[in-house]
Amino acid sequence: MTTVLAMRAIGKSFPGVRALDGVSITVAEGEVVALLGENGAGKSTLMNILAGVFKDYEGEIEIGGEVAHIHSPKDARRHGIAMIHQELNLVPELSVADNIFLGRERAILDRGATEARTAELLRGLGLDLSPGTLVKQCKIAERQLIEVAKALSQNVRVLVMDEPTSALADAEVRRLYEVIRDLTGRGVAVIYISHRLEELQEIADRVVVLRDGQYIGERTGINRDELIQMMVGRPLGEMFPRADGDTEGEELLRVEGLCVPGDRDTGRTALRDISLTVRSGEIVGVAGLMGAGRSELLESIFGAHRPSAGAISLHGAPYRPRSPKQAIDRGVALVAEDRKAQSLVLGNSVAFNASLSSLGRYLRFWTVDRRREGTAVEQQVRALRVKTPGLRFTVGNLSGGNQQKVVLAKWLLTAPSLILMDEPTRGIDVGAKAEIHALMSSLAAEGKGVLVASSELPELLAMCDRILVLCEGRITAEFPRGQATQEAILEAAMARQQETM
Incomplete structure (x- = not known):
C-alpha cells in the first residue's frame, strides 16, 4: 500500500x-x-x-x-x-x-x-x-x-x-x-x-x-x-468490578407515571408514563438509542424539567424538585453527559470546580472557610486519584478522564444518597474507566442508589443489577441482572419504531 x-x-x-x-x-x-x-x-x-x-x-x-x-x-x-x-x-x-x-x-x-x-x-x-x-x-x-x-x-x-x-x-x-x-x-x-x-x-x-x-x-x-x-504500563484488573449478590436495601427512589413534555426548539424528547424504582445499594441501568429519552429522564429526576404528570418519592417522602438546587438539597446528584458544557467551568481551577456544588458546607459567618474547603477537595482528589499538578491548576488543561474525576469529586462532596450518571465513562481511557466502575460499585456497597444511562451495552450488562430500556420516551422493557443480552436490549430499544413501521 x-x-x-x-x-x-x-x-x-x-x-x-x-x-x-x-x-x-x-x-x-x-x-x-x-x-x-x-x-x-x-x-x-x-x-x-x-x-x-x-x-x-x-x-x-x-x-x-x-x-x-x-x-x-x-x-x-x-x-x-x-x-x-x-x-x-x-x-x-x-x-x-x-x-x-x-x-x-x-x-x-x-x-x-x-x-x-x-x-x-x-x-x-x-x-x-x-x-x-x-x-x-x-x-x-x-x-x-x-x-x-x-x-x-x-x-x-x-x-x-x-x-x-x-x-x-x-x-x-x-x-x-x-x-x-x-x-x-x-x-x-x-x-x-x-x-x-x-x-x-x-x-x-x-x-x-x-x-x-x-x-x-x-x-x-x-x-x-x-x-x-x-x-x-501494567496489567489492569477486572474492568467491571461488580460482584453478583443481593446487596439491595430499602426503596430509595420511586417514579410513577412520569410525563414530561418535549421541546422542539431544543430537541428534547418527551417522556411518557415512566415508572421505575431504585433501591439503596442498587445500580440500575438505562439503555436506549439516540433520542430515546435517557438524558431527559435523569435531568427530570434532577429537577431540570417540569413534569406534566406523575409522582416521584425519595426515601418514602414526596419529591417534587423545581430546580437542580432543590434536588441537591435532597441528596440527589447528576453527573451530566457533556462534562465541559454542563459540569465544569473550564477556565477555573480544580478546587473551584470540585467545591462548586457544596460551598454551603464550608461557610463560616457567611464566608467560605478556604482551609476546610481545600482539605475536603484535596481528600476527594486524592481518593479519586486525579492527576493534576495542584488544586489551583486550570481544570480545562486536564485530560478528559481527570476532568471526569473532578466532576465526580464535585458531586461526592455534596454527600448524595442518589447519584444519576449520564454516560459517566464517555471519552475516557480504560484505566480511568475501570476506576469509575470501581467507584460505582463502592458507592452501591455504601448503600447509595445509582441510576446510570450509557450507550455502552457491555458496561450496563456487567455493572447493573437491573436494566431499563427506553424507546421514544417510554420504558419498553426491564431486565434483571443475568437475564439481559445485547440482542434483547436492542430489540426493546427499537420496539416502538418497529410498531410504527
Whole structure:
C-alpha cells in the first residue's frame, strides 16, 4: 500500500509538560490505524499538530511523500486533512448547514447548493435533520454525526476521528462503520482514536499505542489484555468490578407515571408514563438509542424539567424538585453527559470546580472557610486519584478522564444518597474507566442508589443489577441482572419504531 501520511520524530512541549517526545507513525491509503493510549498519553496532541491546531512542534510531516508544512487548520485542509475533534467544534447558534461549511463560504453563498449538499451528507449518516436546524437544538449524539458530515464535506485524504462513537448508540455506530469502510474503499487514510477496545477488532487494520507522550509499539492483531498493558504500563484488573449478590436495601427512589413534555426548539424528547424504582445499594441501568429519552429522564429526576404528570418519592417522602438546587438539597446528584458544557467551568481551577456544588458546607459567618474547603477537595482528589499538578491548576488543561474525576469529586462532596450518571465513562481511557466502575460499585456497597444511562451495552450488562430500556420516551422493557443480552436490549430499544413501521 502507498504511504499517504508519515509523521516523524514529532515533539511538543507545554509549560511544565512534555506532551510528545519523538513520536513517529505512518498511515497508508485505505488503511484504518487506531491510536490508543490513556488520557494524557499524547494522542490528541499528536493529531492536533496534524490538523494545524498547534503551529509549533518538532519533527517532520510528509503527505504523499512530500514534506508538508502544517501550521494552521487552513494548511491542513489544503493537504486534504480533516479532523473530527472529541470536544465538538460547532457553533450552537448557527444551522447545521452553516456549521458544515463554516470557513469555506464564498463571496456569494449559494444557500440552495449548501443545503442540498448538507441534506445529502446527513442522509448518508442516517441522520434525520433539516439543514436549517440550529445546532443548539441537536442532541450531543446528533452533533457528533454533524462533525462527521463536516469532515466528509471536504476533499479528504487523511481523516482523523477522535472518539467518534463516544456519544453514539450501537445503531449509529454501525452506520458510522459503513461510512468508514466506504471512505477507505476510496483510498482515504483514517486515524481512529477510541477507548472502546471492542471496536478495534471490527474497524482497525493496525493499532499504534502511545504512553506518556512516547511511542510504545504497534500491533496488527487485537489482543485486549496486551493492548491494555501497553497503554497503562501494567496489567489492569477486572474492568467491571461488580460482584453478583443481593446487596439491595430499602426503596430509595420511586417514579410513577412520569410525563414530561418535549421541546422542539431544543430537541428534547418527551417522556411518557415512566415508572421505575431504585433501591439503596442498587445500580440500575438505562439503555436506549439516540433520542430515546435517557438524558431527559435523569435531568427530570434532577429537577431540570417540569413534569406534566406523575409522582416521584425519595426515601418514602414526596419529591417534587423545581430546580437542580432543590434536588441537591435532597441528596440527589447528576453527573451530566457533556462534562465541559454542563459540569465544569473550564477556565477555573480544580478546587473551584470540585467545591462548586457544596460551598454551603464550608461557610463560616457567611464566608467560605478556604482551609476546610481545600482539605475536603484535596481528600476527594486524592481518593479519586486525579492527576493534576495542584488544586489551583486550570481544570480545562486536564485530560478528559481527570476532568471526569473532578466532576465526580464535585458531586461526592455534596454527600448524595442518589447519584444519576449520564454516560459517566464517555471519552475516557480504560484505566480511568475501570476506576469509575470501581467507584460505582463502592458507592452501591455504601448503600447509595445509582441510576446510570450509557450507550455502552457491555458496561450496563456487567455493572447493573437491573436494566431499563427506553424507546421514544417510554420504558419498553426491564431486565434483571443475568437475564439481559445485547440482542434483547436492542430489540426493546427499537420496539416502538418497529410498531410504527
